[in-house]
Amino acid sequence: MQSYGITLxxxxxxxxxxxxxxxxxxxxxxxxxxxxxxxELIEERLxxxxxxxxxFVFAEENGIPVGYTCYGPxxxxxxxxxxxxxxxxxxxxxxxxxxxxxxxxxxxxxAMGGKRVYIETSSRADYDATRHFYHRHGxxxxxxxxxxxxxxxxxxIYSKEVAR
Amino acid sequence: MQSYGITLxxxxxxxxxxxxxxxxxxxxxxxxxxxxxxxELIEERLxxxxxxxxxFVFAEENGIPVGYTCYGPxxxxxxxxxxxxxxxxxxxxxxxxxxxxxxxxxxxxxAMGGKRVYIETSSRADYDATRHFYHRHGxxxxxxxxxxxxxxxxxxIYSKEVAR
Numbered sequence: 001m002q003s004y005g006i007t008l009x010x011x012x013x014x015x016x017x018x019x020x021x022x023x024x025x026x027x028x029x030x031x032x033x034x035x036x037x038x039x040e041l042i043e044e045r046l047x048x049x050x051x052x053x054x055x056f057v058f059a060e061e062n063g064i065p066v067g068y069t070c071y072g073p074x075x076x077x078x079x080x081x082x083x084x085x086x087x088x089x090x091x092x093x094x095x096x097x098x099x100x101x102x103x104x105x106x107x108x109x110x111a112m113g114g115k116r117v118y119i120e121t122s123s124r125a126d127y128d129a130t131r132h133f134y135h136r137h138g139x140x141x142x143x144x145x146x147x148x149x150x151x152x153x154x155x156x157i158y159s160k161e162v163a164r
Numbered sequence: 165m166q167s168y169g170i171t172l173x174x175x176x177x178x179x180x181x182x183x184x185x186x187x188x189x190x191x192x193x194x195x196x197x198x199x200x201x202x203x204e205l206i207e208e209r210l211x212x213x214x215x216x217x218x219x220f221v222f223a224e225e226n227g228i229p230v231g232y233t234c235y236g237p238x239x240x241x242x243x244x245x246x247x248x249x250x251x252x253x254x255x256x257x258x259x260x261x262x263x264x265x266x267x268x269x270x271x272x273x274x275a276m277g278g279k280r281v282y283i284e285t286s287s288r289a290d291y292d293a294t295r296h297f298y299h300r301h302g303x304x305x306x307x308x309x310x311x312x313x314x315x316x317x318x319x320x321i322y323s324k325e326v327a328r
Contacts, residue, residue: 034240075201078314116311143307145321147280149243157309 006066006097008104009058009155012045016058019065026090029126036037038085041070046150057104059088059097066092069105071117077161079115086119113164118142134158172268173222176209178223183229190254193290202249205234212310214323221268223252224262230256232270235281243279243327250283268302270326279327280307287318298322 017039024038044052059067059079067088074080088097109117119134121127139158148155181203188194188202208216213287223231229250238244273281283298285291303322312319
């Protein structure tokens with residue numbers, strides 16, 4: 001898929017480790033320990049392949065990754081998938097790159113037999129734009145887990161049916 | 165801690181791989197793919213140590229593991245822990261082994277600075293006894309995720325505050 005000068009790619013490469021660290025850091029939305037988790041997932045995928053359970057979509061501009069999603073089937077479920085990460089480089093916001101990424105990710109999940117996508121995010125005010133983005137893409141609030149991330153920082157679980 | 169002829173142990177051993185497979189299989193509560201996940205967690209712990217994020221408590225009777233818990237801090241949270249697995253050999257049910265295991269696990273989580281414990285389980289009728297067990301131990305229903313495990317098989321998320 002190519003549109004708006006953006007190319008999507010699903011085959012992870014060694015250089016994506018640095019690219020993911022750079023993209024996630026640029027957003028200013030994550031703590032250092034969260035950034036380390038984002039990097040661990042691509043490392044796991046590169047060392048263990050799809051057995052890692054982690055799948056990726058990268059959005060590239062002139063061959064440079066500027067955004068990505070990380071998703072995968074949820075163990076012990078029949079057709080539920082997690083969207084673990086979606087992030088777009090801070091300097092590339094407002095170009096619909098996130099929309100391309102989430103639509104392509106849902107398409108790939110559907111192609112794998114997935115019926116539902118889950119996204120977990122924070123209730124904090126600095127995640128307002130993120131939550132609006134999920135709403136616009138048809139995600140509904142499935143649950144609200146109080147104080148999950150920290151005192152007064154709840155986890156909101158979104159879901160979307162993606163079956164045909 | 166020793167009581168009712170049960171000894172608790174937290175240091176995982178190679179032989180626990182087979183023990184966990186045997187305990188989890190004996191309960192008749194899990195599909196083969198779920199049993200594989202239970203086994204993967206002890207394998208991960210044995211190969212990566214506590215960096216795996218998986219911690220264990222084993223209940224032994226005459227040196228033989230008859231039940232266990234697997235738990236760990238939840239990435240990207242400050243003080244939340246997951247209780248991933250709790251299982252007792254089918255032939256040892258009714259001896260309060262599960263209660264000893266969950267109380268010890270909560271104590272260890274508290275000692276690690278954990279404030280909240282989360283348990284996820286199925287809404288299916290064959291999990292009635294399991295859900296009553298969590299209620300008796302002070303866990304409350306935090307969320308109900310419809311069709312999570314499969315169509316008409318919801319995920320119920322329990323939580324308990326364990327901070328001093």
